[in-house]
Amino acid sequence: MTRADSLIQELIEIVGTRGVLYRKEDLLAYECDAYTIHRGMPRAVVFPATTEEVAGVVKHLHKQRIPFLPRGAGTGLSGGAIPIGGEVIISLVRMKKLLHVDLENRLAIVQPGFVNLKLTHSISDKGYYYAPDPSSQYACTIGGNVAENAGGAHCLKYGVTTNHILGLEVVLPNGEIIELGGVPDMPGYDLIGLLTGSEGTLGIVTKITVRILKNPEDKKTVLAYFDEVEDASYAVSDIIAAGIVPAALEMMDTVAIEGVECGTYPVGHPPGLKALLLIEVDGIAAGIDEQIDEIVAVCRRRNVLEVRVARDEAERGRWWANRKTAFAAMGTISPDYLVQDGVIPRSRLPEVLNEIRQISETSGLRIANVFHAGDGNLHPLILFDARKPGETELAVNVGSAVLRVCADAGGTITGEHGVGIEKKEEMRYVFTGEEIEAQTRVREVFNPDHLLNPDKLFPKPGRCAEMGIIRE
Template identity: 50%
Template sequence: MLMPAPEEGTLAKRGALVDALRAIVPGEGVIDDPAALRAFESDGLTAYRQPPMIAVLPSTVEQVSAVLALCHREGVKVVPRGAGTSLSGGALPLADGVLLGLGKFNRVLEIDYGNRAVVVQPGVTNLAVTGAVAAEGFYYAPDPSSQIACTIGGNVAENSGGVHCLKYGLTTNNILGLQMVLMDGTVLRLGGRHLDPGGYDLVGLMTGSEGLLGVITEVTVRILRRPESQRALLVGFPDSESAGDCVARIIGAGIIPAGMEMMDRYAIQAAEAFVEAGYPLDVEALLIIELDGPTVEVDYLVDRIGALCREAGAVSLRASENEAERERFWAGRKAAFPAVGRISPDYYCMDGTIPRHKLPVVLTRMAAMSQRYGLRVANVFHAGDGNLHPLILYDANQPGELERAEEFGAEILKLCVEVGGVLTGEHGVGVEKRDLMGEMFTEIDLNQQQRVKCAFDPEGRLNPGKVFPVLHRCAELGRVHVRKGETRFPDIPRF
């Protein structure tokens, strides 16, 4: 993966930059010791490593603004970082870049139960938001699997999902307002505690922008009251087609469960061996379907879904009868990644989304690829919304295996796009999928996206090398190529 070449001029003034940054962020907030900088060299996508030139850990928005303004003035690249749990290399540092860590922004600023709004700093973990309001019976709905570690700032940057977003939406559907800082140091406040913006929906645009448009310094999220009860169904199928058909039947019957997860045989076996969740081992596909709401509704839907599952050819079916059992059903799914990690030296987690009915063809072709690449693959799947997480098993100590795993992964993502899906459902493009963007977008599409980037960061200093395979200069992108007065009046129906 080729990153923008380090600029000699920037590296040459490293010492002066460290001094200037220390004038903004005193004490231990500026890190320039090479050994200490290694702590930041990668995020959750550990295949890529690069220590930053300098790391800075500000603790106030004024400091963030001053750091960005300094870097803007000096033409220095900046990579923002939350908890560093990105699975796509979104927080991968640059050799000539300043890494801007938001870890010290870790306070819950205000809880407003009347408006169901919580104002938090971006370094607060996803789970800590729920923790802050749990005593009053509330929670924050988006629940990415890294929720114990990942931060709200990173969730906004990546538009994180989770297993319950089928019913409750992604990050973008659950935030009300932001404070952010542009690359030139301008501090902006977007949204608030009200719904919908007054002008362009810049909160919506910022969400999922992968740290390329601005640095988030405050987030207002919307919280929900905990449902009165939750139950899960554990349903085994003889093949993935009937499991997929079952999902279609449930949604076709007008039911949107809180979550609907699928695991393939390989993932089931690995998870069961790891946590003994009680999964059936003689099935090809397993569905975990969660319902939440009043007991009377949950019980009713458990019965209805049970009937639909049997119609779809389920060979085993269990409904949780208590909270411990429900948690046990989930334990295997939640441990699926480490479970696979236990049986293989390394694994590479993919994240494409497909139209759900394409699942059988995608699984069949993936199995053929697995044969061809000589690498095993286990599948976990957010079945309700078509978000597929194939885990490719490899051994980085075997020469060439990482490269083969990456090629295999790229081919899977291309397949997702080919069947009408997308490259990434929730992990982001980052550096990982950057060079595949052309599979999904035309040059015109990508240029338009980069022009939006230019509106926020015309020098391209904020998180460069991520998302876009080719970086154009904003001046070049801004040119209008149509010649004035040389297009004839079009022959289009008029009235």
């Protein structure tokens, strides 16, 4: 029996025959996540069903010095779950239970493979919901959301995943099981905050205690059309300056609108628009109408072409379905696309969007902008054709240039998609070498042997000169 055969047999002994994939034809589905530009084959894929099985697998791999990584639903957009060095993938999709709901204390306990939107569906009849709502919430898992600190359209008002995590059960890279949090305002270091967004480089989350919220009394949604991107951008800042904090404030430009109107959920946006805003307010019913009136007034002062308030829940639902399927809809107007994820100060929107437009014109690649305008989280979608020689590489370089613009504007390189392998070299746009080294020293406390999700999140030394980056 070869060493490879021996490993498979040992993993089967831990999780069972149906819990291990090792044939090439079975492994092909796991060579990438939603970042499809880079691919790599895992040594095997293991499907534990309990925390104890996760710990058993990790202990065995740690003892054998075999690298491994956790994976959820594979919807990640930065390559964080791609096995770039033949790692064993520990898939958590079998750990998909809602373990406990405590309405009195407004919390729920889930396993990492529990799908995001399913939590809201499970508690909506009681008048509660789970706030983080990434566009992939119909498929993405809460464990994956914790790994990437995922956001969503409504994070402007309600925050990203880390704002809704109360406790974690974690398997460390040596197989030890620890529990963090569980009690509000625990003293000491915020280890939950450290683990959330660590992209599976510090530990494997096996149980999550999340905050759930009471449904708002009322919500209303506004759709506004503009003939100039600058007018829409200034309207975003004016709405916030007026003292209104919308639950969501989204923006799409011409190319993005073209895509969604060719997608699964068209709503009849007029052709030729330069920009649209989708704005939602929620909360106590008293005062909602006044906020809507002020938003409409702001849009009119910024030369809005047309502004509508959703007539009912059905119309509101169509508008949101149109927005939330925007990424997938780009496939109707381009063979391939690369999603970027930068953050800028809200006040810099007009100039940054103008610079992105110039990058598009110079490169010859169309860029569709669809993003969370309220908190300055941009999602430029770079459209390209991988069948054309050199165009994939060009798209990657364009994405890097866009992130450089965001960093130079006082922003950063990711708001919710994570770094993974896609943006790890661009970490130098926002951190000095000393700052990166300090963070890798934190990783080494948890993951000293670099067996857990190696070569993710941080750049390799010595790439500054190669990339033309100076950051001191």
